[in-house]
Amino acid sequence: MTTHLDLRDISVSFNGFKALNGLNLSVRKGELRCLIGPNGAGKTTALDIICGKVKPSTGAVTFDGTALQDLEEHEIARAGVGRKFQVPSVFRDLTVAENLEVARARRPGVWANLRWDVRRAGRADIERLAELIGLTEHLERPAAYLSHGQTQWLEIGMLVAQDVELILMDEPTAGMTAQETRKTAELFERLRGKHTLIVVEHDMGFVKAIGDIISVMHMGQLLAEGTAAEVEAHPEVRRAYLGSGGITNA
Amino acid sequence: MTSKTSFPTGLPRLGAQIAPILIVCAIVFALPLVLNNDFLLNKVARYLVLGILTVSLALSWGFGGILNLGQAMSFGIGSYAMAMALKLKTIPVHTGSGGLPDFMVWNNVARLPWFWQPFKSLSFALAAGIIVPALVAAALGWFIFRSRVTGVYVSIITLATMVVLNLVIIDQQSFTGGFNGITDLAQLEIFGFAFDAYGRATFYLVASCVALSLLVAFAFTRTKAGLVVQAIRDHEGRVRYFGYDVAAYQIFVFALSAAIAGLAGMLYTIVMEFASPTFLGVQLSLSVVVWCAVGGRQSLVGAFLGAVLVAGMQGALSESAAFLETWTLVMGALFVLVVLFLPKGLAGLTKSAWRWIVRRRLASQGIARGVGQTREGSA
Numbered sequence: 001m002t003t004h005l006d007l008r009d010i011s012v013s014f015n016g017f018k019a020l021n022g023l024n025l026s027v028r029k030g031e032l033r034c035l036i037g038p039n040g041a042g043k044t045t046a047l048d049i050i051c052g053k054v055k056p057s058t059g060a061v062t063f064d065g066t067a068l069q070d071l072e073e074h075e076i077a078r079a080g081v082g083r084k085f086q087v088p089s090v091f092r093d094l095t096v097a098e099n100l101e102v103a104r105a106r107r108p109g110v111w112a113n114l115r116w117d118v119r120r121a122g123r124a125d126i127e128r129l130a131e132l133i134g135l136t137e138h139l140e141r142p143a144a145y146l147s148h149g150q151t152q153w154l155e156i157g158m159l160v161a162q163d164v165e166l167i168l169m170d171e172p173t174a175g176m177t178a179q180e181t182r183k184t185a186e187l188f189e190r191l192r193g194k195h196t197l198i199v200v201e202h203d204m205g206f207v208k209a210i211g212d213i214i215s216v217m218h219m220g221q222l223l224a225e226g227t228a229a230e231v232e233a234h235p236e237v238r239r240a241y242l243g244s245g246g247i248t249n250a
Numbered sequence: 251m252t253s254k255t256s257f258p259t260g261l262p263r264l265g266a267q268i269a270p271i272l273i274v275c276a277i278v279f280a281l282p283l284v285l286n287n288d289f290l291l292n293k294v295a296r297y298l299v300l301g302i303l304t305v306s307l308a309l310s311w312g313f314g315g316i317l318n319l320g321q322a323m324s325f326g327i328g329s330y331a332m333a334m335a336l337k338l339k340t341i342p343v344h345t346g347s348g349g350l351p352d353f354m355v356w357n358n359v360a361r362l363p364w365f366w367q368p369f370k371s372l373s374f375a376l377a378a379g380i381i382v383p384a385l386v387a388a389a390l391g392w393f394i395f396r397s398r399v400t401g402v403y404v405s406i407i408t409l410a411t412m413v414v415l416n417l418v419i420i421d422q423q424s425f426t427g428g429f430n431g432i433t434d435l436a437q438l439e440i441f442g443f444a445f446d447a448y449g450r451a452t453f454y455l456v457a458s459c460v461a462l463s464l465l466v467a468f469a470f471t472r473t474k475a476g477l478v479v480q481a482i483r484d485h486e487g488r489v490r491y492f493g494y495d496v497a498a499y500q501i502f503v504f505a506l507s508a509a510i511a512g513l514a515g516m517l518y519t520i521v522m523e524f525a526s527p528t529f530l531g532v533q534l535s536l537s538v539v540v541w542c543a544v545g546g547r548q549s550l551v552g553a554f555l556g557a558v559l560v561a562g563m564q565g566a567l568s569e570s571a572a573f574l575e576t577w578t579l580v581m582g583a584l585f586v587l588v589v590l591f592l593p594k595g596l597a598g599l600t601k602s603a604w605r606w607i608v609r610r611r612l613a614s615q616g617i618a619r620g621v622g623q624t625r626e627g628s629a
Contacts, residue, residue, distance in 0.1 A: 051491060072490075073490040073491060074490045074491075074492075074493050074494055074495050074496070075493075077490065077491050077492055077493035078493040082491065082492075083491045085488075089485055089487075089488040090485070090488075091480070091481045091484040091485055091488070092484055092485075093480065093483075093484050093548075094477070094480060094481060094484060098477055098480075098481075099481075101474070101477060102477055102478055102481045102489070102492065103492055105492045105493045105494060108492070108493040108494045108495065109495075109498070110475055110495075110498050110499055110502045113473060113474040113475035113478060114470075114473050114474075114475050115473055115474070116469075116472055116473055118473070118474040119472075119473075119474050119477065158492075162492055162493075
């Protein structure tokens, strides 16, 4: 279990506001890491840095020995990093099956994809996936007609289809009902071990249900790291959440 | 597992998608049987060529999400490539062998300019009419899409580029024929077979190219690359994080679209018997956008029919005394109405009507279980 992903002294500022201020974070292979922290702690920005949406002003991101900070987004994705955004981002005019097909980016070049058989070859995979995310009935419907929860699952399914080493999830249960959240936690159990996951989440119940190690961020830095019980007992963490009703209500 | 194959009103599968294209092509090929008038046939051929041009825009706009307001630039380049080759064929007759095109003589040009030289070869001209627009589009697209320019700025850049080329052509009269264009052309002859603008051979040539462009464009939309291009239209930013080089896909569809427009331009020269700066003018280029929107930009057949019908109507209106002055107003009103009430154009309207009929029939047969429920939310 060596270091898989390593963020070293990452800083980034937006119009003078330091969103990240010397962040250090390492994640091992196969881990399911939860990233929590008060609003504005820089959790989403940390994911943005890893997947290349935001470039750090200083610091380095290493993934399996590759320096990610100098690569473009699609190159980072090809290196094995997948991202789920907070706002569900699927292709609304395409059907569920087509969405999953786009996500199955085995060979991402234009010329390699100028063929018809590419789409037929993945059909069995896509049907298996649709079963996993419970959308078998909806395969041929445009994604625009899915409910919010279904859209979230479709996007998670797309990340599975993409089959990358490292998956970054930003609030996968936001806006979900309790039942949907439970189903999502089950989905995560299936992903565990096959992929390395970093999950930004507010719902502490969910975090406790899925997480091994929790990293707590505050003011663009790593504040504490450990199991749920450890971080809850951590004095610095208690102080950071002061006034917001404690970590469980964050 | 069975539900996906028996989903009755879902997105059409291959057969249902290609059927309208085959039907339209069959009708086009059958037209000479009905239209027994060479003049009319030539006019229809003209509208069919504009239909091809509009299909090319549907590919980049409807499928790729790239609103190219300078689509007529590729059309114009194709048209001039053909005109230059056909003009050089007239030299032995007009100014004697070893001479120059007549307008160059009038402008005191001493030698045939270097960029005219290769057009002595007809094969070169035929290839250039398609390849040059594609290369120009790829180069322009490289600058636009590599620097992640999107939306209205793409439209402004493409429109401006076209206007610049238009002005250059008008200004360089001695080399391009200027404002008058290149007129008085020889007939296209391939393997000893002459294409008279008013002959059936030309009509069938145009009809074949209609079928070819529709099928090529359709084939592209069925590939995975075509799917990725549509995904880029829906959510450009998201596609990057799956590992696709978005700009490469945009450049490709932009160039493919330009190649088809170039083909249309070459045919236009054959049908019209001249090339003119108006072929890459703002008015034509914007008309194509209207035709495409009216027909339905997300449907290749829709865009094609939109062009043929609206351009045909434009032709009829502008020739009738009552609408001589006001036909542009009628066109403008049509565009506004379509944008407001038919965002997917006539193709979208037809599709909704078709679904409605299917649902009604299934409901009357009492097997609507699931159909009504699944499609209701989508209406």
